[in-house]
Amino acid sequence: MLFCPECSAEYTSDVSICADCQAELVPERPPEDAAEYIDWEVVQEIPNEFVGNLIKGVLEGEGIDAMVRPHEISALGGIRLESEWGEILVLSDQVQNAKIVIEDYLANLPADALENGDEDTEEL
Incomplete structure (x- = not known):
């Protein structure tokens, strides 16, 4: 599986560019941003x-x-x-x-x- 580093969309290995973001896919899902606590x-x-x-x-x-x-x-x-x-x-x-x-x-x-x-x- 490949993942878009911008939107985290998941793709099969035969695709190399995200259809939505046009970003090059990576082999690992990008980490989700932690919710920011506001004081x-x-x-x-x-x-x-x-x-x-x-x-x-x-x-x-x-x-x-x-x-x-x-x-x-x-x-x-x-x-x-x-x-x-x-x-x-x-x-x-x-x-x-x-x-x-x-x-x-x-x-x-x-x-x-x-x-x-x-x-x-x-x-x-």
């Missing part, structure tokens, strides 16, 4: 979903991958596990940049801008 780290606690999505958008606007993770368990009627509503996570290699972006963003907001995040958004 996410918390960079900011958030008081509500509105603020979380706002900060997430600011980070993504700066090219930083971010996600919002709520502390509520929806299956239990929205029971909150922490004092804050949730948190912002970013990839571990983007933590420093994310903290700088968040700090700069929050420093330029009026002091009470995020207190009523889901009620009053005009100042943001």
Whole structure:
């Protein structure tokens, strides 16, 4: 048996080129890539979903991958596990940049801008 090094397709020994990739076949199946584990780290606690999505958008606007993770368990009627509503996570290699972006963003907001995040958004 021969195998395509690009797509791992299997061929009989009378074929030498992959019909799909046009790559030269090899006698051993190429190793499968191991799934890459991605570390996410918390960079900011958030008081509500509105603020979380706002900060997430600011980070993504700066090219930083971010996600919002709520502390509520929806299956239990929205029971909150922490004092804050949730948190912002970013990839571990983007933590420093994310903290700088968040700090700069929050420093330029009026002091009470995020207190009523889901009620009053005009100042943001």
